[in-house]
Amino acid sequence: MTTTDPRAVEEDLRQRVTDFLAAHDHTTTDRLEFLRARYDAGLAWVNFPVGHGGLGLPRSFQTQVEVQLAKAGAPDNNPRGNGIGLGMAAPTILAFGTEEQKKKFLRPLWTGEQIWCQLFSEPGAGSDLAAVSTRAVREGGDWVVNGQKVWTSSAHKAQMAILVARTNPEVSKHAGLSYFLCNMDAPGVDVRPLRQITGEAEFNEVFLTDVHIPDSQRLGDEGQGWKVATATLNNERVAIGGGGGGRESGMVGVLSKTWREHPERRGAGQHDKLMRLWVDAEVARVTGQRLRQKLAAGEPGPEGSAMKLTFARIAQEASGMELELLGDEGLRASDWTMKRPQHVDFTGRDATYRYLRAKGNSIEGGTSEILRNVISERVLGLPSEPRVDTGIAWKDLPR
Amino acid sequence: MSDLNLLYTDVEDDLRSSVRDLVAARSEPATVAAVYDGDRSVVDPLWRAIAGDLGLAGLLIPEERGGAGASAREAAVVLEELGRSVAPVPFLTSSVVATTVLLAAEPGGPADELLAGLAAGERTAALVLPLSAGPGEEAPGFTVDGEGRISGSARSVAGALEADVLLVPVRTAQGTAVHAVRADDARVEPVVSLDMTRQLADVTLEAAAGQELLGASAGGDAVRSGLEVGAALLASEQYGVAQWCLTTTIAYLKDRRQFGRVVGGYQAIKHRLADLYAAVESAGAAARHAAATTAAGDADSVVSTAVAQSFVSDVAVKAAEEAVQLHGGIGMTWEHPAHLYLKRAKADQIAFGTPAAHRARLAELVDLPVA
Ligand SMILES: Cc1cc2nc3c(=O)[nH]c(=O)nc-3n(C[C@H](O)[C@H](O)[C@H](O)COP(=O)(O)OP(=O)(O)OC[C@H]3O[C@@H](n4cnc5c(N)ncnc54)[C@H](O)[C@@H]3O)c2cc1C
Numbered sequence: 001m002t003t004t005d006p007r008a009v010e011e012d013l014r015q016r017v018t019d020f021l022a023a024h025d026h027t028t029t030d031r032l033e034f035l036r037a038r039y040d041a042g043l044a045w046v047n048f049p050v051g052h053g054g055l056g057l058p059r060s061f062q063t064q065v066e067v068q069l070a071k072a073g074a075p076d077n078n079p080r081g082n083g084i085g086l087g088m089a090a091p092t093i094l095a096f097g098t099e100e101q102k103k104k105f106l107r108p109l110w111t112g113e114q115i116w117c118q119l120f121s122e123p124g125a126g127s128d129l130a131a132v133s134t135r136a137v138r139e140g141g142d143w144v145v146n147g148q149k150v151w152t153s154s155a156h157k158a159q160m161a162i163l164v165a166r167t168n169p170e171v172s173k174h175a176g177l178s179y180f181l182c183n184m185d186a187p188g189v190d191v192r193p194l195r196q197i198t199g200e201a202e203f204n205e206v207f208l209t210d211v212h213i214p215d216s217q218r219l220g221d222e223g224q225g226w227k228v229a230t231a232t233l234n235n236e237r238v239a240i241g242g243g244g245g246g247r248e249s250g251m252v253g254v255l256s257k258t259w260r261e262h263p264e265r266r267g268a269g270q271h272d273k274l275m276r277l278w279v280d281a282e283v284a285r286v287t288g289q290r291l292r293q294k295l296a297a298g299e300p301g302p303e304g305s306a307m308k309l310t311f312a313r314i315a316q317e318a319s320g321m322e323l324e325l326l327g328d329e330g331l332r333a334s335d336w337t338m339k340r341p342q343h344v345d346f347t348g349r350d351a352t353y354r355y356l357r358a359k360g361n362s363i364e365g366g367t368s369e370i371l372r373n374v375i376s377e378r379v380l381g382l383p384s385e386p387r388v389d390t391g392i393a394w395k396d397l398p399r
Numbered sequence: 400m401s402d403l404n405l406l407y408t409d410v411e412d413d414l415r416s417s418v419r420d421l422v423a424a425r426s427e428p429a430t431v432a433a434v435y436d437g438d439r440s441v442v443d444p445l446w447r448a449i450a451g452d453l454g455l456a457g458l459l460i461p462e463e464r465g466g467a468g469a470s471a472r473e474a475a476v477v478l479e480e481l482g483r484s485v486a487p488v489p490f491l492t493s494s495v496v497a498t499t500v501l502l503a504a505e506p507g508g509p510a511d512e513l514l515a516g517l518a519a520g521e522r523t524a525a526l527v528l529p530l531s532a533g534p535g536e537e538a539p540g541f542t543v544d545g546e547g548r549i550s551g552s553a554r555s556v557a558g559a560l561e562a563d564v565l566l567v568p569v570r571t572a573q574g575t576a577v578h579a580v581r582a583d584d585a586r587v588e589p590v591v592s593l594d595m596t597r598q599l600a601d602v603t604l605e606a607a608a609g610q611e612l613l614g615a616s617a618g619g620d621a622v623r624s625g626l627e628v629g630a631a632l633l634a635s636e637q638y639g640v641a642q643w644c645l646t647t648t649i650a651y652l653k654d655r656r657q658f659g660r661v662v663g664g665y666q667a668i669k670h671r672l673a674d675l676y677a678a679v680e681s682a683g684a685a686a687r688h689a690a691a692t693t694a695a696g697d698a699d700s701v702v703s704t705a706v707a708q709s710f711v712s713d714v715a716v717k718a719a720e721e722a723v724q725l726h727g728g729i730g731m732t733w734e735h736p737a738h739l740y741l742k743r744a745k746a747d748q749i750a751f752g753t754p755a756a757h758r759a760r761l762a763e764l765v766d767l768p769v770a
Contacts, residue, residue, distance in 0.1 A: 126727050128657040151728040195733035197723070197741070199435065268769050269755045320716070323593070323745060324753045328531035328555035331746055333593045336435045352593050355745065356738070359723050360731050367727060369667060389659035398659050 013061055017043060017068045026074045035077055035111040043069075044077075044110045048094060052106050059292060077112045080343045084154060085109045085116030087239030089162050089181075092232045096179070096220040105160070105181065117158035118236075119149045119182060119206055120229065124399070126151075127370045129164065129233075130173045130226055131389070131397070134208060136165035136180065143167075143180065143218070145188075145211040153364070155191045155204040156340060158184045163213075164229050167222055169395040176394050177225030181217040188212075197356045199336035202344055234300045236365040241308025242288050250311075251318040252281035254347050254354065258322050265325050277318050284310050302378040305371040312361035312368055315346060319355040326351055403691040405684055411476045418455070418480040421448055426486055428736035434487050435595045446488040446561065449477075450520030456494045457518030464506060465515040471628065475635035475690035482639025485739045487596040489523055491636060492558025496629040497524035497566050500577060503613060503621030510612045513564060513579060524579075525558035526566045526625055527602050533752020534626040534704075535760065537619070539568035539575055541604060548606040549578055557750070559587050559600040566612070567604065568622050573615035575622060580609040594746035596739060627704060630751040631693045634686035634707035637715035640744050641679045644718035644737070648672070648725050655727075668725070675721055682714040705761035712748040712757075719744040 020041045026034050038044055039053040046061045048054025070076070079086055090109055093102060108114040125131040134147025145165055155161070161182040168176035182189070188211040193201035220228040248256050259266065259274055288307055323330035333352040346357060362368040376382045389397055407415070425448060430441045450456035458474045460466020474495055481490055498517055501524070504510035516522035528537060541551030549567055559565060565580045586603040613621050649672060652663030662668060689707035692700035719741040723730035730737045748754065762769060 121728065126657065128659075131657075151731075197731050197733065197738040199733065267755050267759060269758055316720070320745070324749055324755065327749060327753070328529040330749055331530055331555050331593050331599060333591050335591060336595065338436075356741070359720065359741070362724055363727055363731060367724070369665075372667065385658075385665065387658065399656070 009057060009061060010064060013046070013055075013057070013064060014068065016041065016055075017065055021069075021072050021074065026072070031075045032111060032113065034075060036107065038069075038074075039107050039110055045090075048090075048106075052094065052102050053110055059295070077110060080345065082109070082112050082115050083239065083344070084118050084158075084162075085114070085160075088118060088232050088236045089116040089160070091235045092162065092179075092228060093181075093219065095231055096224075096228050100216070101181070101219065109160070114159040115154060115157050117152050117155045117161045117184070118232075119152055119155075119161045119163040119208075120232075121151045122148060123150050127367055128389075129229065130177065131394075132164055132166060132177065134163075134165045135169075136167050136178060136213070138167075138215075139212075141215050142212045143178075143215060145180070145182070145208045145213060147208050149206040149208065150203075151194070151364075152191075152204045152206045153202055153344070155184065155206050156193065156201075157342075160184060161206075162219075162232060164225050166394065167225070170393050171223070172391060173389060173394040173397065174226040175223055177229070178222050179219045179225040179228040180213050181219055182211065182213055183217075186211050186213070193338075193340070195338055197359065198353055200339040200341050202341050233366060234302065234304055237308040237371070238291075238295075238300045238304040240361065240365050241311035242291065242304060244288060244292070245285075247282060247285060248278075249285075250281060251315040251322075251347055251354065251358065252277050255318040255322045255325070258325055258351075262325065265327060270321070270325060273321060277314060277321065280310070280314050281318075284314060302374050305366070305374045305379075308361075308365065309368055309371045309375070312358075315358040315361050319351070319358045322351050323355050403688070403695060403697065405687040405691060407476065408472075411473060414473055415476050415480055417453060418449070418477055419483075421453060422480060422484045422486050426484060428485075428739060431485055431487060431596055431739060432733065432736070434598065439487070439598075442487050442561065445486060446490075446523070447520065449486075449488055449490060450494070450523070454520065455490065456498075456520040456523075458494060459498050460502065460514055460518045464502075464511065465518040467518070470694035471632060471690050472694045475632050475686065478632050478636040479639035479642075479686075482636035482743070483643045485596045485640070485643075485736075485743050487598075489525065489558040489561040491629065491633065492525050492597075493517065493523045493562065495632050496625045497526050497558070497562075499628045500526055500566055500621045500625035501612065503617055503624060508612070509579075509610055513612070522564060523558075523562045524564045524566055525556065525562035526568070526622065527553045527556055527559065528568065528622070528626075529553060529555040530557040530597075530599060530746075530750045531555065531752070532626060533708075533756050533760075534623055534630055534701075536752065536756075537568060537575070537622045537626060539570045539622075541567050541569045541578075543569045543571065543576070543578065543609070544606065547578075547609065547611070549580060549604045549609045550606055552601065552603040554601050555590060555592075555599045556602050557597050557599055559585075559602050560589055560598055565602065567609060568618065569609075571615045575619035576611055576615045577613040577618040577621060578609035578611050580604060580607050584608060592746070594742045596743055597746065626751060627701065628693055630708050630757070631689040631700065631704040633747060633751050634682075634689050634704075634711040637711045637744065637747050638679070638683050638686040640740050640747065641682055641711075641715040641718035644715075644722040644740050644744075645672075645675055645679050647737070648675075648722045651726055662725075671721065671725070675718060678714045679718060682711040685710050702761065702764050705757045705764060708752060708757040709754045709761060712754045715744040716741075716748050 042055040044053030046057040047059040136143040163180040163182040167178040188209040190207040457466030458469040462468035590599040
């Protein structure tokens, strides 16, 4: 598409969807075939390049496509079921992958044939992700990986993983990392559930023992892992905190609904608090809108950290307030049994779940403390904390 | 306003260590966590040891009525320890709230026998109101017919699962009366609760037999003072919760390293913990003040209780939330006990009136009307 007039783009896009629907009757086409065809027509993620499910358009045009397809009753790719794949792995593969890697992985990722998880954190390397000690050693055309990952959401249902591992312990910790695409069904991948605060096991421990990964599944250069991982994390922060829903779409929407449904529980003090949160959420929404406009062409940088910081705070305050507002009903939970959730829904289920799950929002994808460091050091240019872990080989670091 | 002692006496310190030792020996976080999976086997023996062996169930009951003749100060110390260990025992609901209600009954009346049973740790009682009801929110959900049979229901009642006798506030034309109903004569349905260490139940009575312990002239005030004392002393439990969260988090952050440094050495973290310390210390003072004024029968007790509930509830939640956050991923797990404290703190915040409700009440008490 050459034109830059947004209205012309909209019209062209509408026509493309109409033509696509005419050529592919979703009522008679197999769901997966339909999704694959949608990908091939460039209507999967319009901001991706032609040939990889997109049309090279600004991200903002995606909504129009989703709305038009949903109105027609077409099936979607169940994006909730593959948040890490769509929000984090895909943009990273797009940015750093070879043509062959993009061809091989992006389509099944988008259609949901392959669910992805993120093998980053380790017991000793959470905030300090660059300190990971999972080793990848070259053996012929393969890498052999050994180590332990932890807090891995969705590892139990994932077919693929993005993995950060140490390929060179002799250099400084950031310089010795490489980034891999790991098959979760490879021999030596052992996934064990980790029960969490909500009672269920959404995340896992993953033990990697002599897992073979072909060199063709290394993303980016050897030793470039930190740079690639940073791109993933920047995308993650936008994916978690970037919003994109409408007014009252997040936790404040849930709280507002509760408020409207329970006039008997209202009070002057709570009302002021509610309105403050409502305003915060609305401002976050337009801030996200503006950020997405800024990012329309490029890739997210550290600025997205501020969005996630705000998102986590609002989600936690609103869900905490909802429990108080509910009073004796807020004292009731629905279920503590150990389960394997099919997907994570921050604003779904019951108020107790929402409150507890929201606690993770300021930990997952970089804690709020780390995000403040990112903002102050990388956005504001303030001097960094005194560091004892730079300019020294990883193997010689104090542990 | 008198200058009440807000420190701990030697007797109170001794009491604290005996409770702490007993709880440490009998209930570990892992056994406590089992209550979330429906295994309540820790509850009964622990409660029997506290109520009977240590004789703490009768703390608030005067000696001449069979109790230990102690005061709200000592009961508050017990609650600090029970909070610190999220112990799943009905001390607050039976030995504080229900007991306070019963103590309003004239000696020599039908409440005596029950009080003696409570004092001996042989019986356990619960006031049948939602745990969320604060002082002034005691509207009873029960009525009594001409033959003295009681019907009605109450949701989200704390302590009912452990109780063998229920104190039922009954609505009459003359006011609220309080009847005792055997738990066996009630339908007590366990509720999956936010805080399973104080599991709630829905209580339903269908023409149940009861015995009037407090008539309509006295019952309303008795229930209100039960809730008032409950709210006052809950603050000490909340303080115990907050203290555990603070000390456990400090200990962890002195040890945990990231970026080659001890995480507790980062100034951002030090300042956070310093702020939390200031809040928890203040919470301790507010809780102690509420206990001391209550024990002294001081005119300021209602204000100090509203202050304590307005302040300490939020501090306990804050401390628990900080504990989860500052432990990172491990704080989000089932295995780490932080979640037990978060759930207790959040439920306690709603119990006996939310901070917002207490602030609204306080505004009236100190003449600061909203409009
Ligand atoms: C619900 C959930 C889902 C997750 N899913 C995944 C996943 O799918 N894949 C994955 O790889 N990981 C996942 N994580 C892990 C997450 O990324 C880490 O928990 C997080 O990065 C923190 O690491 P940590 O747990 O080791 O805590 P630590 O890094 O040990 O941090 C402990 C505390 O210290 C603070 N802190 C650390 N360093 C500093 C500093 N320099 N300055 C100030 N404060 C500091 C932290 O903010 C935190 O409060 C998930 C976590 C959660 C809670």
